[in-house]
Amino acid sequence: MSLHGDYDSQNIFAKIIRGEAPCYKLYEDDDVLAFLDVFPQSYGHTLVIPKRSAARNILEVDPGALSKMALAVQKLTRVLVAELEPAGVQVAQFNGNPAGQTVFHIHMHIVPRYEGDTLGVHASQKADAAELEKLQARLVKRLNG
Ligand code: 5GP
Numbered sequence: 432m433s434l435h436g437d438y439d440s441q442n443i444f445a446k447i448i449r450g451e452a453p454c455y456k457l458y459e460d461d462d463v464l465a466f467l468d469v470f471p472q473s474y475g476h477t478l479v480i481p482k483r484s485a486a487r488n489i490l491e492v493d494p495g496a497l498s499k500m501a502l503a504v505q506k507l508t509r510v511l512v513a514e515l516e517p518a519g520v521q522v523a524q525f526n527g528n529p530a531g532q533t534v535f536h537i538h539m540h541i542v543p544r545y546e547g548d549t550l551g552v553h554a555s556q557k558a559d560a561a562e563l564e565k566l567q568a569r570l571v572k573r574l575n576g
Contacts, residue, residue: 434527436535438485444536448482455567457510458574462496463503467567468540471558475515475543475566479504480536487535488526504539507574514573517543 439445446452447466454466462483468476481500486492492500508520521542525531 433529433532434488434490436487438487438491439535440485442534442536444478444480444534444538445485448480448536455563457567457570458503458507460503462499465503465507467558467563469557469563472540472542473517473544473548475511475517475541475570477507477511477541477570478538479507479541480538484537486537488532488537489524490526492537500537500539504541508541510570510574511541511543514570515543518546519544 443452447454448464454464455469456464456466457477458465459482462481463479464482465477465479468478479500481492481496484492484496486496489497504522508522511517512520521540521544523540523542524538525540
């Protein structure tokens with residue numbers, strides 16, 4: 432699968448949207464879902480996805496869904512910065528294998544960056560579940576506070 436192809440409704444993010452796979456949810460409304468990345472590139476690495484758009488990438492997504500995703504990215508970035516106080520934040524979006532895409536439901540990454548970070552694009556380690564739960568609780572509290 433790469434830049435062009437059919438949308439696979441069995442991809443992991445589609446399963447998360449349908450509630451068939453779990454996630455550490457931070458925010459959800461009718462149009463978007465935000466949750467913690469389980470292979471985080473940094474503490475607080477968050478993913479934002481459109482819920483109603485069966486689009487694999489930025490070429491396919493409809494402008495309305497793209498706009499709503501971008502607005503949610505800003506909202507979540509503000510929350511992450513307020514709560515975790517990183518020194519910087521990467522917002523990234525990959526299209527096609529050669530660009531780094533591994534899950535073919537369009538998504539945006541929010542990656543808080545801390546002083547001394549090495550800028551990895553793909554993490555190899557799955558995060559500890561208890562740590563993710565703690566972080567989720569902290570961020571949801573800030574989001575709703
Ligand atoms: P991509 O490389 O396609 O831009 O990003 C896909 C992201 O999804 C990666 O950062 C990867 O760690 C993350 N990911 C893969 N599988 C899962 C999963 O089952 N749950 C969550 N929360 N994130 C996942």
